[in-house]
Amino acid sequence: MRYLFPAILGICGVAILVSLGTWQLRRLAWKEAALAEIEARIGAAPVAVPAAPDPEADRFLPVQAEGELGNDALMVLASIKQVGAIHRFITTLTTPEGRVLLVDLGYRTIVSADISVPQGAVQLTGNLHWPDEVDSFTPEPDNDLWFARDVPAMAEALGAEPVLIVAREVRPGSTITPLPVSTAGISNDHLEYALTWFGLALVWLGMTVFLMWRIKRRTA
The missing domain is CATH 2.40.50 (OB fold (Dihydrolipoamide Acetyltransferase, E2P))
Known part of the structure; x- marks a missing residue:
């Protein structure tokens, strides 16, 4: 029984942190797909400026x-x-x-x-x-x-x-250098977030194992 509470705490904590890391990986896949779509749109063949451009539909x-x-x-x-x-x-x-x-x-x-x-x-x-x-x-x-x-x-x-x-x-050109639209300014930190959550899960697991080891030593 003395191991029950730290075991439950450790399993729940690791499960939550791993689920957060997995969610960030799903967000990473979604963001990469969105960035690829934006890149394709940016580089498509140019057209005339629409008569009434829509800020959402005609972005990029x-x-x-x-x-x-x-x-x-x-x-x-x-x-x-x-x-x-x-x-x-x-x-x-x-x-x-x-x-x-x-x-x-x-x-x-x-x-x-x-x-x-x-x-x-x-x-x-x-x-x-x-x-x-x-x-x-x-x-x-x-x-x-x-x-x-x-x-x-x-x-x-x-x-x-x-x-x-x-x-x-x-x-004609000028001394001003064009700074075209690109995806460079769109943040994509989901991989870093995922690694952070998975790292915290490992730390939580290690702390749980250490706590159970301490309990075992005290009761030995």
């Missing part, structure tokens, strides 16, 4: 567009691994049909001396995107410097539709 949709870039641009403070702090450049594209769309042209490092924004007629290929970057901690814009890509607010500021094309290629 590859598109082609042409028109005149606007004179005004908003800079978004961001960072890239192994590059450092950058400014993204958001401006407008007025199409031959008279639509005014937002365009994320790309980035320049903050220390770069040449930060001129291209203007005039361009042809571009990219992906529609409605980034989810704004939360309660995001500062308000400081004039033309923004701290997140807030599509509705930027569209209002620049007098455009709330439709953002993140450029993959801009012709």
Whole structure:
């Protein structure tokens, strides 16, 4: 009887931790499938910008567009691994049909001396995107410097539709480097979580065995 309670505690604890690790493995398989689907969508053949894009159904949709870039641009403070702090450049594209769309042209490092924004007629290929970057901690814009890509607010500021094309290629080119949509910024930590839960299960099992050994020594 003296082993019953620690045995039950150990078995229940290990079972719960293993089930959590197994659940994370299922989440890993789901996330990998979702990322593969997103990658396939991002790299699909581009189409014309829909007349009324849907932020959910048309997220990451590859598109082609042409028109005149606007004179005004908003800079978004961001960072890239192994590059450092950058400014993204958001401006407008007025199409031959008279639509005014937002365009994320790309980035320049903050220390770069040449930060001129291209203007005039361009042809571009990219992906529609409605980034989810704004939360309660995001500062308000400081004039033309923004701290997140807030599509509705930027569209209002620049007098455009709330439709953002993140450029993959801009012709003619410029000193601004495109920063295309990718899955790199989508977190996928489920394997690490699974290994953590399985590791805790091993620790719990070891502690249970040690506790039962201590009980045996005390009663010997």
